[in-house]
Amino acid sequence: MSYTAESIAVLKGLEPVRHRPGMYTRTECPLHIIQEAIDNAADEALGGYCKRISVILHRDHSLTVDDDGRGIPVEMHPVEKVPTVEVVFTRLHAGGKFNKDDGASAYRFSGGLHGVGVSVTNALSTRLEVEVVRDGARHRMAFAGGEVVEPLQRVADAPKKVTGTRVRAWPDPVFFDSPTIPLAQLERLLRSKALLLPGLQVSLTVEDGATSEWCFADGMLQYLAEQIDGEAVAPLFSGEKYAAKGDENFPVGSGAAWAICWTADGGLARESYVNLIPTPAGGTHEAGLRQAALDAIRSFSEHHALLPKGVKLAAEDVFSRASFVLAVRMLDPSFQGQTKERLNSRDAVALVARMLRDPLELWLNEHPEGAKRITELAIRAAQARSRAGQKVEKRKQSGVAILPGKLSDCQSEEISRNEIFLVEGDSAGGSAKSGRDKELQAILPLRGKVLNTWEVEAGSLFANREVHDIAVALGIDPHPASAADSVLNNLRYGKVVIMTDADVDGSHIRVLLCTLFYRHFPKLIACGHLYFAQPPLYRLDVPAQGRNRPPRKIYALDSAEREASIDRLRLEGVKAEAIAISRFKGLGEMNPEQLWETTMSPDTRRLMRIRMPGSEVAKPVMNMLMAKNESAGRRAWMEANGALIGAEI
Numbered sequence: 001m002s003y004t005a006e007s008i009a010v011l012k013g014l015e016p017v018r019h020r021p022g023m024y025t026r027t028e029c030p031l032h033i034i035q036e037a038i039d040n041a042a043d044e045a046l047g048g049y050c051k052r053i054s055v056i057l058h059r060d061h062s063l064t065v066d067d068d069g070r071g072i073p074v075e076m077h078p079v080e081k082v083p084t085v086e087v088v089f090t091r092l093h094a095g096g097k098f099n100k101d102d103g104a105s106a107y108r109f110s111g112g113l114h115g116v117g118v119s120v121t122n123a124l125s126t127r128l129e130v131e132v133v134r135d136g137a138r139h140r141m142a143f144a145g146g147e148v149v150e151p152l153q154r155v156a157d158a159p160k161k162v163t164g165t166r167v168r169a170w171p172d173p174v175f176f177d178s179p180t181i182p183l184a185q186l187e188r189l190l191r192s193k194a195l196l197l198p199g200l201q202v203s204l205t206v207e208d209g210a211t212s213e214w215c216f217a218d219g220m221l222q223y224l225a226e227q228i229d230g231e232a233v234a235p236l237f238s239g240e241k242y243a244a245k246g247d248e249n250f251p252v253g254s255g256a257a258w259a260i261c262w263t264a265d266g267g268l269a270r271e272s273y274v275n276l277i278p279t280p281a282g283g284t285h286e287a288g289l290r291q292a293a294l295d296a297i298r299s300f301s302e303h304h305a306l307l308p309k310g311v312k313l314a315a316e317d318v319f320s321r322a323s324f325v326l327a328v329r330m331l332d333p334s335f336q337g338q339t340k341e342r343l344n345s346r347d348a349v350a351l352v353a354r355m356l357r358d359p360l361e362l363w364l365n366e367h368p369e370g371a372k373r374i375t376e377l378a379i380r381a382a383q384a385r386s387r388a389g390q391k392v393e394k395r396k397q398s399g400v401a402i403l404p405g406k407l408s409d410c411q412s413e414e415i416s417r418n419e420i421f422l423v424e425g426d427s428a429g430g431s432a433k434s435g436r437d438k439e440l441q442a443i444l445p446l447r448g449k450v451l452n453t454w455e456v457e458a459g460s461l462f463a464n465r466e467v468h469d470i471a472v473a474l475g476i477d478p479h480p481a482s483a484a485d486s487v488l489n490n491l492r493y494g495k496v497v498i499m500t501d502a503d504v505d506g507s508h509i510r511v512l513l514c515t516l517f518y519r520h521f522p523k524l525i526a527c528g529h530l531y532f533a534q535p536p537l538y539r540l541d542v543p544a545q546g547r548n549r550p551p552r553k554i555y556a557l558d559s560a561e562r563e564a565s566i567d568r569l570r571l572e573g574v575k576a577e578a579i580a581i582s583r584f585k586g587l588g589e590m591n592p593e594q595l596w597e598t599t600m601s602p603d604t605r606r607l608m609r610i611r612m613p614g615s616e617v618a619k620p621v622m623n624m625l626m627a628k629n630e631s632a633g634r635r636a637w638m639e640a641n642g643a644l645i646g647a648e649i
Helices: 015-019 031-046 084-090 117-123 183-196 219-227 284-303 347-366 368-396 426-435 458-463 465-474 504-520 522-526 559-571 592-600 615-626 631-640 642-648
Strands: 052-057 063-067 125-134 137-144 147-157 164-171 201-206 211-214 237-242 255-262 270-274 322-329 419-424 441-446 495-499 530-533 538-542 552-556 580-583 607-609
Touching (some): 015 117, 031 052, 031 063, 031 117, 031 164, 031 183, 084 117, 084 125, 084 137, 084 147, 117 125, 117 164, 183 201, 183 219, 219 237, 219 322, 237 347, 255 284, 255 347, 255 368, 270 284, 284 322, 284 368, 322 347, 347 368, 419 426, 419 465, 419 504, 426 441, 426 592, 441 465, 458 465, 504 522, 504 530, 504 615, 538 559, 552 559, 615 631
Parallel strands (some): 052 201, 270 322, 419 441, 419 495, 495 530
Antiparallel strands (some): 052 063, 063 164, 125 164, 137 147, 201 211, 237 255, 530 607, 538 552, 538 580
């Protein structure tokens, strides 16, 4: 088969969406592409321009979203030279949500950052019709398969004060496992918009069926009270707090609103949102909520001497019986994928924790009886957790080994929560020791490169000091792949994390350690205990943007992520020459705070789990790469795969 210039296809317009829909939306049903249209209407309400959102689910599986917002602009776009409404529905990365330079922007805290939202709805629909009312006229246009089939035209006059947008879409069943929009999920989505925007009238009409309407005057407090089914041990706690002008840490207007309730029994209700976007998979904003609750209840319990001797509260203890609704507003949230189910923004942890801790601590002291009952729930959970950990530890005790002197061990006895970081170099080890969570994280610095153990017999392993220290610190002995899982009974850590520099030497050390574990401790990999840390290679220092946007530091894992961050900043109006880019030469260059935030904090780090490959595939490759007498084979392999090696480096 020939491979020429004609073999390279270039997808234009909305073609990438239709060729790879799974990259842009969930494909089990069309709900997410309809949600994009609903989110646009909700963003108008967030900006204060919309009082009503009406949704109609038609018999033919199409859906209409109607709002009384400002209406999409219909005049000619100055760059694209077509009507602006056509640009919105036919161009990826087009929209009014990128301009956030000042607090007056209607989309300052919008969730639609990618600019691909409603254009994806259009691309994956057999037909889409849009009507816009503004400037005393009603306009209409239609699309089919993402292409314009009825150009924009003025169809009628309208009162000058009346504005709004109506979108009707017929999702294309070719792209979805089921053409039916789940009614229960759609109702929950619309209900959430009403609870997050008190006073907004939201309705859902099923053609030939019933009409449901939602409007929450008391917002989250009313909503959460309806959701919990257990007996509350204290009054519901709700509130909101946003950064004021001149805040040194966060942009003006960013912050959170919340409602929290603790129950002694019954099911839990937990929902979180970012800029009106539901985040069913949680994320860093929920981590901030847990941290604030832990700090506040710890402070209350210590002040009132409620903690029994030896009991240490953890976030899971405090939150084991908590139901909550959390709504965060923040600039430029980073989600996991276009479907936005999980928030990844590191700033959200500190944002939510700082906004919520002081109000919660004040509320606890204003409601001492309820606060004591909440603390008692947390203490009982901590004691149950401690008893379970002690039982596991007793089963794992089998003799005593002298731990390596350079090991900085953790304090916790809960094996499943403990982590050990195998760190390259003493300097990085020093930063890791200072920045770690001493309760749960242990540090073992490695000096130089570990021995290549591919051809070393198990009986001779401990002649090497580094290998000996690793094995003793982990608490397990060398074993074959056929061994039972019981060989890990004395394992002292639930996660073994290899943390090396993001350079060639660091990659070599990772390979040597993986060789050690694959050859002599294979059950560690097979049972999912081995991980790679992923430290960032670059830091982008972004200057302040006006009075409302303080300076920022953005970390990038590699060159591709660095360029993606620069592109996003450019869309925000940041000039490329204003961005200072620094490259980390190694982990030792990071101070403890940076290392914690980017690489070690469970809330913001990115770990890569190492999987056990099939022996018939892995062993020949490992033998070729690591055996002493295979230099000729390695040379031939590198000559054949030089481009791949260069790309990886």
